[in-house]
Amino acid sequence: PQPQPEPQPQPQPEPDPTPGPAPGPAPVPPPPATGASTAIDFARAQLGEPYVWGAAGPDAWDCSGLTMGAWAAAGVTLPHWSVAQYDATTPISSSSLSQGDLLFWSGNGDPSTIYHVALYLGNGMMVHAPRPGRGVEIVSMYYWITPDLFTRV
Numbered sequence: 219p220q221p222q223p224e225p226q227p228q229p230q231p232e233p234d235p236t237p238g239p240a241p242g243p244a245p246v247p248p249p250p251a252t253g254a255s256t257a258i259d260f261a262r263a264q265l266g267e268p269y270v271w272g273a274a275g276p277d278a279w280d281c282s283g284l285t286m287g288a289w290a291a292a293g294v295t296l297p298h299w300s301v302a303q304y305d306a307t308t309p310i311s312s313s314s315l316s317q318g319d320l321l322f323w324s325g326n327g328d329p330s331t332i333y334h335v336a337l338y339l340g341n342g343m344m345v346h347a348p349r350p351g352r353g354v355e356i357v358s359m360y361y362w363i364t365p366d367l368f369t370r371v
Contacts, residue, residue: 253289253291253292253293253294253318253371254292254316254317254318254319254371255317255318256291256292256293257288257289257291257292257294257318257337257371258288258317258318258337258339258345259291260287260288260291260292261284261285261287261288261337261345261354262345262356264279264284264287264345264347264354265345265353265354265355265356266353266354266355267279267347267353267354268353269281269347269348269349269350269351269352269353269354270350271350274286274287274298275287279347279354280347281300281334281335281336281346281347281348282296282297282298282299282300282302282303282335283298283347284337284345284346284347284354285300285303285320285335285336285337286298286303288337289371294371296371300322300332300333300334300335301329301330301332303320303335303369304320304322304329304332304335304367304369305329307320307369307370307371308369308370308371309367309368309369310368310369310370311368312365312368314368314370315338315368316338316340316370317338317339317340318337318338318370318371319337319338319368319369319370319371320335320336320337320338320368320369320370320371321335321336321337321338321344321359321365321367321368322334322335322365322366322367322368322369323335323363323365323366323367324366324367327366327367329367332367334346336359336365338359338368339356342358342359342360343356343357343358343359344356344357344358344359
């Protein structure tokens, strides 16, 4: 008997790859600070209200009372002391500033020496309760001493 030729393997069809999930749109980063526009609107509504040390509204403010009240209107609890507000928020660089961020002034860049806080409005402007004899106002963040610490709520 003649040897039988070895059968040639038949090509097997490739299985269709299982499709993965369709790629979605690129994620959109969240706004810099949830509620920033609400906080800003609240602070703007206090323009002209007097500065009183230790005050937190509704008819007088100190610097940290104003930022505390503004963010409270947006549903965010901040303490009523500028150093504690720094500690309760996330430090950022000045190049990352967005509306609603907090601006701080300190003796030497050391957070434990912070003596003033303001709410950043954008375009180099801020709203703050400056001192006795001057009410809540909107001014350039550079009108006085340039702030040296910055945080995001």
